[in-house]
Amino acid sequence: MTRNEAASVPPIALELIGITKQFGRTDVLTGIDLAVDEGDFVVFVGPSGCGKSTLLRIIAGLEDQTAGNLRIAGASADGVPPAKRGIGMVFQSYALYPHLDVAGNMSLALKREGIPRDEIARRLNAAAEMLELAPLLKRKPSALSGGQRQRVAIGRAIVRQPKLFLFDEPLSNLDAALRVNTRIEIANLHRVLGTTMIYVTHDQTEAMTLADKIVVLYEGKIQQAGRPIDLYDTPANVFVAGFIGSPKMNFVGGDEARRAGAAMLGVRPEHLSITTGDARWTGVVRHAERLGSDTFLYVQTQTAGELTVRVVGKTELGVGDSVGLVPLPGMLHRFDDRGVRLP
């Protein structure tokens, strides 16, 4: 293979083939197939209990799959202990060793691997530089703030120079402002390092903003995998349609859907517009959320139940006002009776 070909078809960093996991008689994951290209930022997203964390733990080797195969960077990783898989992992609760200082936390794995001392120092300093941890190296985790602890946890993964970064809901313990900052830092990190990253979250905003590729999991199955914008534009089924996007997509069933040749119609709040002319649905505003940049109106319609409408900027409309709604042309999603998208 020439260099050009290698560049045009990136090698596969991670391959899951029919991964299945059962706890006792409960199926947690059923037949997960997935290939991740090298350098991609992949986000597993889904509601709690969908199996996304279990899947990450199987990739890390902290849990064994009941059936199926796992390949990391082309080599089979089945039964390989976590430390030998070439992974770095960042945990939700940081999981720093409480009795080691920052430098000790970050260098433990390297010492275990028997890496020479000057090489450890070099990598430690490089990572500390990148994460602005240099002045904190001698501190114990208990003397650090939440954000600093999270950076140490990331540093601990970086120094190992892993082939695969695994993040297990790394932002859920941080407050809202710090969460946005750290999200940007992680995105930067991915740009700088270029390493493949697997990231688990239940927050669809995190998934949309970070991912090259989103994998939506629900009830132990991959519902859809693809670019964020593809998931937004063409959700494969009702679950993905409802899960991706905020506020949630509106769903309309019944006669209305049947007339369009579907079991269920979906339209996003941003694809509904308020009209004074020919309205498809009419109703009364029940509640209004004014964010300044946007206003969300919750409209109780006569024929389609409650619909959420996004109005850009501000609006005079308020609770009790009657409005007419029309979907933007071509923005109606149709689903069949099993919830699968119709073309």
Next chain:
Amino acid sequence: MSRRTIAAHAALIAYTAVALLPVLFIVMNSLKSRRAIFATPLALPGPGTFDLVGYTTVLASGGFGTYFTNSLIVTLLSLAGILAFGSMAAFALAEYRFRLNTLTGLYLMLGIMIPIRLGTVGILELMVGSHLVNTLTALILVYIASGLPIAVFVLTEFMRTISDDLKNAGRVDGLSEYEIFYWLALPLVRPALSTVAVFTMIPIWNDLWFPLILAPGDSTRTVTLGAQQFIGQYVTNWNAVLAALSLSILPVVVLYLLFSKNLIRGITAGAVK
């Protein structure tokens, strides 16, 4: 201070007095002459009644050095065994999913409910059969067995509170399961270890039953048993008994002080957080 706290403190002080008074009387009377013990048992030792005869008798009787050493060996080795095996079993029960996990836990818990003394005859036969009668090993083995259930029970609960993420981080960093146990889990349950140590140490030190049955020989006697030699069927040397008891309190007090800093944290962990 509100009326409530005054009442609470009064109750606590009363209880402390009830618990400490007997100890005080023992120590007080051990410093008095024989006549004064019986004449004024509640009085403090004064110029006329102060007498160290009890202590000189005990120290002169010779065996006491050996008895003390025996008690220390038995207590410390039993404690080491209970803490080592108990914490390992607790880690396994808390950490690993395996088929008989719950059943094993329940089986160990039975030991809390059934007093080991019920099995004395069987234990004695076992010790005779394995030629362990009149050895300290016999006592140590029995005490480890009797201390394990409560140790496993308490430590399992504490082991469960250690974050999974931390242990998994260790695994990703290449620590073995033994290192995770010894290096990550144990330091985090140290308060619980101290608590278990104190609660199991004191009954072992004070026990009279098993030393009397399994190791009554002169070279293997423990200090509690040794003190009994001054209690005769017809004549009891009270000075010596009281002095021996006073002396036997000292080592446990020292051990207790060593563990007690962590003890309070162990008892209140989870309650105040």
